[in-house]
Amino acid sequence: NAGVTQTPKFQVLKTGQSMTLQCAQDMNHEYMSWYRQDPGMGLRLIHYSVGAGITDQGEVPNGYNVSRSTTEDFPLRLLSAAPSQTSVYFCASSYSLRGSTYEQYFGPGTRLTVT
Amino acid sequence: DAKTTQPTSMDCAEGRAANLPCNHSTISGNEYVYWYRQIHSQGPQYIIHGLKNNETNEMASLIITEDRKSSTLILPHATLRDTAVYYCIVRDPYSNYQLIWGAGTKLIIKP
Numbered sequence: 490n491a492g493v494t495q496t497p498k499f500q501v502l503k504t505g506q507s508m509t510l511q512c513a514q515d516m517n518h519e520y521m522s523w524y525r526q527d528p529g530m531g532l533r534l535i536h537y538s539v540g541a542g543i544t545d546q547g548e549v550p551n552g553y554n555v556s557r558s559t560t561e562d563f564p565l566r567l568l569s570a571a572p573s574q575t576s577v578y579f580c581a582s583s584y585s586l587r588g589s590t591y592e593q594y595f596g597p598g599t600r601l602t603v604t
Numbered sequence: 605d606a607k608t609t610q611p612t613s614m615d616c617a618e619g620r621a622a623n624l625p626c627n628h629s630t631i632s633g634n635e636y637v638y639w640y641r642q643i644h645s646q647g648p649q650y651i652i653h654g655l656k657n658n659e660t661n662e663m664a665s666l667i668i669t670e671d672r673k674s675s676t677l678i679l680p681h682a683t684l685r686d687t688a689v690y691y692c693i694v695r696d697p698y699s700n701y702q703l704i705w706g707a708g709t710k711l712i713i714k715p
Contacts, residue, residue, distance in 0.1 A: 493647070522702070531691065531705030532648070547702060579647050593640075593703070595647025 490515050493596035495580050501602045502570040510565040510599050512580030518594070520583045521563040522547070523555065525576040526598075532579060538563055570603045577601070608692045613710040622679040624709055626692030629673040635694045637668060638703065639677050643688040651677065651690075682713045 496511045514521065522537035524547075534547030538557040552574060554566040563582075567574060577600050581593040609627040616622040628637065639651040652659055652666045654675070659666045665678040679686055691708040 524705075529707065531707050532703075533705070534702050537702065577645065581647070592650040592653075593648075595649070597647055598645065 492516065493580055493582055493594050495578075495596035495599050497599060498597065499600045501604065502567070503604055504570060504572060506570050508567050508570070510567070510578055510580075510601075512563045512565065512596060513561050514563075514580075514582040514594070515561065516582060516584075516594065517560060518582035518584050519560070520585055521557065522581050522593075523553070523563070523565045524579045524581065525549065525574075526579060527576050535565065535578075567601075572603045575601060575603045607704070608694060608706055610690075610692050610706065610709045612707070613712070615712050615714055616679075616682050618684060618713050618715050619681055622682040622686065622711060622713070624677040624679075624690050624692075624711060625674065626677070627674045628692070628694045631672050631694050632696065634696045636696075637666065637675050638693045638695060639664070639666065640691045640693070641688040642691070642708070643685075648691065682711075684713050684715065687711060687713045 493514045519540050523535040524532040526532050533549050535549055535553050536547055536555040538544045541557050541560050544555050544557055557563050577598045579598050580596040583593045636653050636655050638653040640648040642648045652661055652664050654666045654668055668675045689708040689710050693703045695703055
């Protein structure tokens with residue numbers, strides 16, 4: 490299994506540009522989520538999905554859109570990039586949102602710089 | 605979900621046991637304690653979780669006090685590869701609440 494994969498690894502955008510960060514998992518996990526991590530901080534949840542066709546907002550959703558058309562893929566769209574969105578973005582998946590096991594598997598991250 | 609308090613940083617000598625404390629004094633009866641770590645800006649990695657009993661797996665041991673207001677993650681024989689940021693998180697597994705990530709503890713293993 491490849492686990493959770495993310496592309497690209499690095500990206501530089503100009504203010505106002507849009508782009509899509511890709512995330513895929515091959516573990517047939519129901520639950521997927523996107524986090525951002527700013528320097529020296531913990532992770533903050535952007536959006537999450539509990540299954541194909543179902544998404545919801547996390548703690549910091551503004552400026553981002555998501556969709557979940559398949560179990561495997563969960564892309565994150567930046568609508569109009571701003572310097573405040575410079576961060577490292579992590580995608581994660583888990584078998585389920587509920588239950589005591591709740592082990593999340595993380596991708597390697599996308600390092601985004603907005604100038 | 606209850607908040608957690610962890611020291612900002614700790615050192616440990618290679619080969620010794622690393623003991624990472626976590627305070628969660630407002631934890632409720634249904635909330636589990638989870639530990640993750642993040643090595644050098646990679647994606648976080650799950651380590652272990654528990655409710656009230658002590659837990660052990662191939663990576664670490666988790667000791668939870670009887671009143672559940674604090675816990676300790678133990679890496680029994682720390683290696684240089686254990687240098688990472690360690691996150692302690694509490695969560696009710698039967699809620700729809702997500703994991704709330706603090707800043708964690710930066711553990712540095714010294715040769």
